[in-house]
Amino acid sequence: MPCADSFGHDVETTYLIIESMKLLEIEDKEKMKIAKKLLDHSLIFGLDKKNGALNDVGTAFGRMYKTEKIWWVQAEFLNSLLLLSTYYPDDPNLYYSRFLRQWEFVKNNLIDQKYGGWLIDDSEERRKNNKGSCWKTPYHSSRALINGLEYLENDDGE
Helix, strand or coil: CCCCCHHHHHHHHHHHHHHHHCCCCCCCCHHHHHHHHHHHHHHCCCEEEEEEEEEEECCCCCCEEEECCCHHHHHHHHHCCCCCCCHCCCCCCCCHHHHHHHHHHHHHHCCCCCCEEEECCCCCCHCCCCCCCCCCHHHHHHHHHHHHHHHHHHHHCC
């Protein structure tokens, strides 16, 4: 089996690289290129083009192993898309448009409209079961929602 690529970890790393540079007040074009490449790679090889969400795991350059849309992967995808849209507003990857599409997917498929919180993934089986697990922590979804609110509240419409 070829090496697996966790697209959620790729997009989370994108966010963490850029956020770390901001907090440390470092401007590093090479690190920024790496962060952008991680997100762009995920868009090419991990994106479910039908719904705009990010698949869980696949080969680095090909076949998907796990096509579930896991809650934390989608949260980190929201973070990275919105963050890169601020640095590259005119990029052909259309990060902001993809963010809006991704948010629609999350609202319609991962947020429990009746009781609140995020479902573990988008499968029908999971919808019937418990929303929690020993791995489910709130920092991914909380971070994505807080960052999204802060950005959108401060956006001057450009």
